[in-house]
Amino acid sequence: MRVWLVVLGLSQAVIRGLFLALALGLTGCVTAKDAVGGSDARLDEAGRPDAPEARKRDASCGPEGKGDLVLLDGRTGGPLTCLEVTISTEPMSCQASSECPSTPVFRGLTNKAGKVLSTTPFVSARLIAVAEGFSPATITNASIKPDAVLEIELMPADGYWLKVLDADGNYLSDVSLTFKQGDAVIAQVRSNVLANVLFTQRQPFSGQPVTVEAQGFQSLVVNAVSELGDDGHTLVLRR
Numbered sequence: 444m445r446v447w448l449v450v451l452g453l454s455q456a457v458i459r460g461l462f463l464a465l466a467l468g469l470t471g472c473v474t475a476k477d478a479v480g481g482s483d484a485r486l487d488e489a490g491r492p493d494a495p496e497a498r499k500r501d502a503s504c505g506p507e508g509k510g511d512l513v514l515l516d517g518r519t520g521g522p523l524t525c526l527e528v529t530i531s532t533e534p535m536s537c538q539a540s541s542e543c544p545s546t547p548v549f550r551g552l553t554n555k556a557g558k559v560l561s562t563t564p565f566v567s568a569r570l571i572a573v574a575e576g577f578s579p580a581t582i583t584n585a586s587i588k589p590d591a592v593l594e595i596e597l598m599p600a601d602g603y604w605l606k607v608l609d610a611d612g613n614y615l616s617d618v619s620l621t622f623k624q625g626d627a628v629i630a631q632v633r634s635n636v637l638a639n640v641l642f643t644q645r646q647p648f649s650g651q652p653v654t655v656e657a658q659g660f661q662s663l664v665v666n667a668v669s670e671l672g673d674d675g676h677t678l679v680l681r682r
Contacts, residue, residue: 505551510558511587512549514572517598520636522557527575530561530595532568535584545571561587576600602643605671605678607634614638615680621656622647629653655680 504525512530514523530549537543548561548570570585570593577597585593598604607615616638622630630647632640647653648668655663660680668675 503552505554505559507554507556508560510554510556510560511592512561513556513558513592513594514553514574515557515594515596515637517596517604517637517639518635518641520639523553523574523597524555524557526553526557527551528553528559528572529574530559530570530572532563532565532570532585535567535569537569543569558592570595572597596637596639598639599641602641603646604639604641605676607638607640607678607680610679610681615657618657618660618680623654623656624651 514526514528515521516523528549528551529547531545531547533543533545546563546565548563548565549559551559553559564587566586567584568586570582572580572595574597576599578600580595580597582593582595587593607618607620609615614637616634616636618634618638620630620632620634620640621628622632629645630642632642634640646668648665648671652664652666655665655678657680660682663678663680665671665678671677672679
């Protein structure tokens with residue numbers, strides 16, 4: 444009787460061992476990669492939590508909440524969200540072409556609304572914003588005001604752009620413009636919500652003079668970029 448119990452105990456241990464080995468073997472088959480290095484076909488993949496990359500993308504934006512500066516895409520008029528940007532100020536008394544002392548007011552990421560909160564208040568200063576892939580943006584005589592958000596437009600580093608204004612300095616949005624050299628039409632564009640037009644392929648004001656036409660406005664002849672305001676990007680149309 445004692446011998447039978449010992450044998451029975453050994454048999455149960457062996458059986459348990461076989462079941463354990465079989466379970467481990469099946470588990471290994473489920474999680475193993477395929478022979479060519481592709482992803483496995485896990486049966487429980489749909490029930491797993493989101494990958495950490497999704498949470499990381501959410502974390503790669505500035506904090507939500509109040510902001511006193513907003514970064515806008517000059518091409519679309521929409522906010523530049525989750526963009527890494529450095530914003531600083533310089534005294535208005537300092538010549539823009541010279542070495543000027545600067546004060547950082549923000550360095551980091553915009554939030555999902557394109558806003559940031561400045562760390563240092565400023566009044567009547569030259570504001571400069573720098574971000575990768577965009578031309579530096581400068582606003583003269585800028586100030587932080589209570590319950591107001593200061594807009595900063597950024598334009599792409601590549602290409603050439605124009606801001607279309609009327610004689611009083613108002614934005615001319617959604618205006619169709621035709622650019623001609625002689626009788627040849629070199630571009631037909633429409634200003635966006637920020638009154639900007641963008642030329643991605645060429646700088647239109649090179650070579651011979653360019654005539655600009657817009658319905659409801661006088662035609663304008665531009666001989667050189669120097670005629671387009673102090674920044675070389677301002678096109679003024681008159682009725």
